[in-house]
Amino acid sequence: MALSRFIPDAYTQILIGVVLLATFLPASGQGAVAFEWITNLAIALLFFLHGAKLSREAIISGATHWRLHLLIFGCTFILFPMLGLALKPLLFPLLGNELYLGMLYLCALPATVQSAIAFTSLARGNIPAAICSAAASSLLGIFLTPLLVMLLMDVEGQGGSTLDAIGKIVLQLLVPFIAGQLMRPLIGNWVARNIRWLRWVDQGSILLVVYTAFSAAVIGGIWDLIPMPRLLILCVVCTLFLALVLVIVEFIGRRMGLNQEDRITLLFGASKKSMATGVPMAQVLFAGGAIGTLILPLMIFHQIQLMVCAVLAQRYAKRPDTEAETAEAI
Known part of the structure; x- marks a missing residue:
């Protein structure tokens, strides 16, 4: 039973299957163009539905907890990039240039929305604050991530100016999101009733982006550039990087005197990076087969x-109700 917790879920297995499909049957020529158009439409639909699902009341109810939000944003957009730069002497020799740049790109991304909220709920944290901070992080990332990418990775010349990149991201992600918010009074109830099958839009859009990106990467020779030993090293690096972030975030929460519920919200909100936002952004910020290498650390x-986080959430969920009895480290 303990081992079953670490077995990838069905979606992760499908994601691995998509990477294998792109490896052996990559989209090329007119097929690649068609997949790119379909992918862009799927991403626009994804963020439209995010806008339609997000309750304004929930945002307002959690927005007043400004100290917790500042801590989450600081960890997401300052702590991660600082760690990425500080660990360069260790990471660069282990990973090589392309994968290290992928780690820096990961550090520049906003936090997740769905999983951060879901894990906070499961762990009995501050759910309204989690909803507010996750949504705000995702929206702030539309503007901050391109700037951080320019500062950390010096890639402004690869896809045009930073303002152009922000403009493309706003058009592809923020405009559909705002349209969904505006349409929420008309379709919000329908979206809530059909949330189960609409999750396939979330998951399907990511699968499309991953297939399109990895098809271009395979044609560009990604697996010749990344041998299996380096891939295994990347897995170890990502695991240790996450462990380091979790320890630092827990320390910050305790040092700032947050209660247990707020520390849980901080832990799950500040330690997670969004693939749902990161993969579409990479398509705008970077060009060609380089995308596949750059999003590999993120995946x-x-x-x-x-x-x-699933294991941690289950652990927190079983804690006693009294704050004194729950004083425990990660």
Whole structure:
């Protein structure tokens, strides 16, 4: 039973299957163009539905907890990039240039929305604050991530100016999100009733982006550039990187005197990086086969964070109700 916790879920297995499909049957020529158009439409639909699902009341109810939100944003957009730069002497020799840049890209991304909220709920944390901070992180990331990418990775010349990149991301992600918010009074109830099958839009859009990106990467020779030993090293690096972030975030929460519920919200909100936002952004910020290499650390980190946070959430969920009895470290 203990081992079953670490077995990838069905979606992770499908994701691995998509990477294998792109490896052996990559989209090329007119097929690649068609997949790119379909992928862009799927991403727009994804963020439209995010806008339609997100309750404004929930945002308002959690927005007043400004100290917790500042801590989450600080960990997401300052702590992660600082660690990525500080660990360069260790990471660069182990991973090589392309995968290290992928780690820096991971560090520049916003936090997740769905899983951060889901794990906070399961662990009995501050759910309204989690909803507010996760949504705000995702929206702030539309503007901050391109700037951080420019500062950390010096890639402004690869896809045009930073303002152009922000403009493309706003058009592809933020505009559909706002449209969904505006349409929420008309379709919000329908979206809530059909949330189970609409999850396939979330998951399907990511699968499309991963297939399209890895098809281009395979044609560009990604697996010739990344041998299996280096891939295994990347898995270990992502695991240790996540462990380091979890320890630092827990220390910050205790040092700031947060209660147990807020520390849980901080832990799950500040330690997670969004593949749902990161993969579409990479398509805008970077060009060609380089995308596959750059999102590989994100894909691996994302799966590890889900498995580790699932175990942590279950642990917190079983804690006693009294704050004094729950004083425990990660």
